Structures are given as C-alpha cells and as structure tokens.
Amino acid sequence: MNPKISQFLNANQLTTPCLVVDIDRIEQNYRQLHHAIPSADIYYAVKANPALPILNKLITLNSFFDAASWEEIHSCLSAGAKPSQISFGNTIKKVSAIQAAYQANIELYAFDTLEELQKLTQHAPGAKVYCRLAVDNMGADWPLSGKFGTTTEHAIKLLLEAKKAGLYPYGVSFHVGSQQTDPHAYIHAIEKSAVVFNALATQDIYLEMINLGGGFPIQYHKDVPEISQFTTTIQNSLTHYFGDTIPRIILEPGRYIVGNAGVVSTEIIQSSQRGKANGPRWIYLDIGRFGGLAETEGEAIRYPITTMYDGSTTGPVILAGPSCDGVDVLYQKTNYHLPLQLTAGDRVALLNTGAYVSTYCSTCFNGFTPLEEYYI
C-alpha cells in the first residue's frame, strides 16, 4: 500500500468506510503523464474525483479540466481555474448549463448531434466546438460505446453545419473506453479523426485539435501496459496520419490521475462459511456497490485488497456489501482469496480506489451515510 496512506491509517483510527487520497501521488501521476507525452494538454476528468484538494493541486500544476456539468465547471472556477482551462466535455448539456458556462466565459464545448449543435448555436454563439466520434471500445474494462459519438460521415456534416452556424469548428474527440488495456485502440480512432480532418480541409475548414479522451488504465487485479506504450503508439499514429502537421492534442485522464492515489479502508462486518463445509467464505464489508464501489458492477473493476494477515494461509472468498440488497455483491465470479484468519471487526484496504468512488456513493441507501474522505 501507498506508505503515506498506510501511515495515516495506522496513526488515525478512522471510522470506516473511508477514502484516503494521497495528493502527492496525484502530482506524481500528472507529471508522469506529462513527461510521457509533453506535447499534449492534460484535461483532468473532474468526474473521477472532484474534491477541492485535488483541483487545487492540479491548478498549481497548470492542468486543464474536463467538466461533465455546469456544477463541475463551477467547482473548477471556484478553485481558481481560468475559463480557458476548462472544457465542457459532456455531449448532453442542459440549455441552462450551456448558458451558465457561456456566461462564465467557457470557450470549448463537445457535441455529437445536430440538436446539441443547435443549442450551442443559440446559447454559446461563436464557441469552439468539437465533435465526438464513436470508436471501438474493445479492450476496455468499462466500455462507453453506444451512448456517445457519431460516424465520421455525420461528424463531417455536423462540423460543416457548425461553421455555417457561426460556431468555431475546432476539432474532434473520441473515447476508447475507460480502463482501456490495449494501446492499439487509439490507432483506428486517430485514423478516423484524420478522415474528418482531411474531408473538412477540402472545404477550407482546418480543424486544430484532437481530444483523445481518457481511458488510460491503472493496475487493479492484473498488470496493465506501461503508459509509455500508449503514448508511443499515439505519437507514432499521429505522425503516420498527420505527418508534420500534428494538431493540438488533448487528453482527458481521470482514473490515471487519481485512481492509484486512493485507498478505501473498510471493516469486515461478517465472515462466514454460511453453514457449508466447503466452498468460499462470504465476507461482508461495510462498503458495497451502493457505497461507492459502483464499478464492481459485473465485476468490471477488480480492486486489489490488502489485510493485516497478508502472507498467511488464504482461502477463496465471495465479497459482498453491507446492504439488504441482493445485487450488492462485489466479487463472486472473480477468484479472490483472502487470509483465513480474517474475522468480523478486522479492517481491510481496497487499493487504487481514488477514482469514481466518492461520487458514485449513494446519499443514504439502507441508511448508511456516505463514506468519509481524507485528502493528505
């Protein structure tokens, strides 16, 4: 476990469940990504964890921000970000949110339908817009396909339309899926982007930017490729398709920046064979799918777990949450093994839980209050 968080947990007998996030680790992750691809601008995906100490740190590092809502834009501005550092990246925006963002001088907006373009034309006249392309999400543990993005043909039409409507057709975006473990996923997406760039250039519209979205993986239950494998593939692919005129590159990492900076400390409420001589024990934690671990749906994201008995004999376990809800089971098919000694009252740590935990947490399902958060 992260030594700073380990020390903090040992020094403070915190009420569980709680999330502890190491801000220094976030800085390290940011610098690492910046170092791997210095030509790209990093727009932190605020939705991964919008806590103020994270925003504050990233502002000191001159990060940009990808916001999913007016509320997230407001958080960034309140933390001291400039409007020019913020992209309104959700393609589904309420008119009131567009109005508020435009009023606050936000310049950059995503879209992927004619209807959204019409809203932007009316409520954010002259804004820089980029069109989201639908791309393959194969290789992603948390895929995003279906809901967002459009075809290259339609994107070309929409960006032409944007120009006609007085907007600034600035570029394209795509998302290869969250926790994407295959670097090659970017190649075909960059090729699609080039198709749009080239088609519009024949109409004297010269796009300037490709937003590569998020998706860089972090280590959970299994190893993932190094970040350099992704950035090298991306840079080679950009050179291949764009030659000497590589556009501005935007990245929107969320998980990559905050994921491994966080640890959830949780207490075992019950550990039982459930009356069976054989088979896995059931271990019930005081955090579950509705307490923040929403990404365990379908056992998609598999957090590493450490305990005070690591190194001793283990056995197979099914892990479940504390609620009366039958679907509140974390890992049943995944082959987790934990020390046999573990019993009710023991604490265990769920590693790499800095992203998408605090915000997914329900307000009060089964009466449980949201998990406490500590930023150190």
Place this chain on the structure above:
Amino acid sequence: MNPKISQFLNANQLTTPCLVVDIDRIEQNYRQLHHAIPSADIYYAVKANPALPILNKLITLNSFFDAASWEEIHSCLSAGAKPSQISFGNTIKKVSAIQAAYQANIELYAFDTLEELQKLTQHAPGAKVYCRLAVDNMGADWPLSGKFGTTTEHAIKLLLEAKKAGLYPYGVSFHVGSQQTDPHAYIHAIEKSAVVFNALATQDIYLEMINLGGGFPIQYHKDVPEISQFTTTIQNSLTHYFGDTIPRIILEPGRYIVGNAGVVSTEIIQSSQRGKANGPRWIYLDIGRFGGLAETEGEAIRYPITTMYDGSTTGPVILAGPSCDGVDVLYQKTNYHLPLQLTAGDRVALLNTGAYVSTYCSTCFNGFTPLEEYYI
C-alpha cells in the same frame, strides 16, 4: 398519473429532476394491504424510502418498521416509533450497530449465520432472534438470492444454538425476491418454514413467528396479480402447513407501500436520431442510473412514462441518463415508445418511482446534486 401529484407538478414549476410523493396514497396502500391480510403485522421496509413524512404517517397507522441499519432504527425512533415496533432485519450487522440497537431496547433481530448469532449472543443477550431461510426467487424482477439465508437444516441447528446461548428463538424469515410476480413463490417458502417449526418442536422449542419478507409487486410496465391473489395463496398455504396453530405473521413491504405513491419529474436534455435515418431516437433525461434509477440496471424495473403529448404519434426510443458514463443507459432493449414531438426542454414523468429512488441516488456523480424530494 396520480391526480394530486399531477396538480402539484402543474402548480409548481419545480427544478428537475425531482421526486414527488403522495402521502395519502401511502396510507391507502397500507390500509389495502392490512385489509387483504388483517392477521399479519406490517413492518414497513424503511430502506424503500426513509423520508420523515412517510415514517410519520405510518406511525399514525400503527405500522411496524423493518430497519436495515442502526441509522434507520434511529430515524424510526426519532419519528416516534416505539422500540417494540422495530425489527433489525439486516442479517449483516456491525457490532456497534447491534450495541446501539440493544441499548435503544430493540427486541427483534434477524440472522442467518453462526457468526452473527455469536455477535447477538454477546451484544444483545436475551434478544428475540429469527433465522432467515434461503428460498427460490424465481418470478422476481429484482431477485435477492445468494447473499442471504440458509438451509432448513442449518437454520434448525442455528436456532437450537440460539436457545443454548440464552437468546429467544422466535421464528424464521425468508424473502421471495423484490417485485415478485408469482403468488406461488410463497408456498414452498412457507413449507420450508414449517419444516423448521416442526423439527424444533421435537426439541421443545416452539417458534412463534414467520416473517414473509417483502416482494409484493406493483404495476410498472406490465400488469401484475392483485394483492388478494398473494394474500389468499399465503393464507391457504399457512392453513395447509400449520392447521389451527398459525404463527404470528410479519410482512415487510417497501415497494408495495411507497412505489406507486411517487412520481419523478424529469426534463429531456436531448432527443436525437444521432445521424441515423432509421432506428430509435436517443432521449437523454436529466436523471439516470446514478441519479436514483439504480433499479433500471439490466432494465429490471421498467417505469411507466407519461408526457404532455400522450395520445399523439409515437416512435421507438432508447432512454439514457445525463452523465458521461456509458453504462448510464436506462432502457435500450425494452421496447419503449414515446411521442415523436418530444424535444429538449420538455418534461416527462416517470411513474411509480416512490421506492428505491431517493436513497440509491449518488451524492454528486458528474457534479449533479441529488434529486429534490417533495412529500405532499
């Protein structure tokens, strides 16, 4: 739509998304169930909706309460419920929660493992306990099997153990699954209960209570059997297995009491063909899976939808939530049709959303604040 809620929504231009709950309808549902099976005690499953106005109303009706946590027990007590009206129904309880409940004179506790029994022995000496049986959940739209309950053989052993440990072996419980649409699901479960009662009677332990759990369905997308079909089946089955000595019967309805008393008002953020000439439109609402509609996971619960254009020409739609999350899609396989006229800014109503919406809602996923609630 419920006329009282309709009138309230028309009279007040509320910020969406919001949940409006008709307290009179809750009273009506409670009385209807009580009338259908007057011999049973109704323990309202607080987790379905723990709002104070609901607890207050049910207290005036002399309802009992099924609590999933110490926090829910505390809410009931604060609202004026007596400790004897409350059951601590979660089989997974923290020691601190058992201690707090016992301190507050809560008498009745669920369990289904030896480990939980040991905790109760130590921290709730002398308490009335009931053992949860695992039963078939076939026919339920939101099944609960796997995580809870044990075999009849193990339950018999555990209740004998409870007696030895100085606890009061009071009865058994089961849950046929939430939104259970087949009345026959109760028959086999009652038969299992009788097996436990009979086996213990040979050991001079006379159980007194069967907790039939929740599960009564309400009408969503399709018709469901009348409540009388369930209660008649239950009563016939009790007579069949227990003859003249029918034990005390407890019901734990949640959805049945509050489900059809609530309406979510939501705004369409976007409606688009997404560049395709054919196929369903995508309609994006300002509430999604992480804004409270968690039970749309796997399209399990299918809320009826009404609009201002009902009666006009409709077309197939895919319904999705407002977040940047790709899994935040409500209905894609279910064949929803909505009026073609619907467009961004229009409001639609999701009916029968009184249960399991306000509490599942995330604290701030994508920056969105939890939905407002109105109890009228």
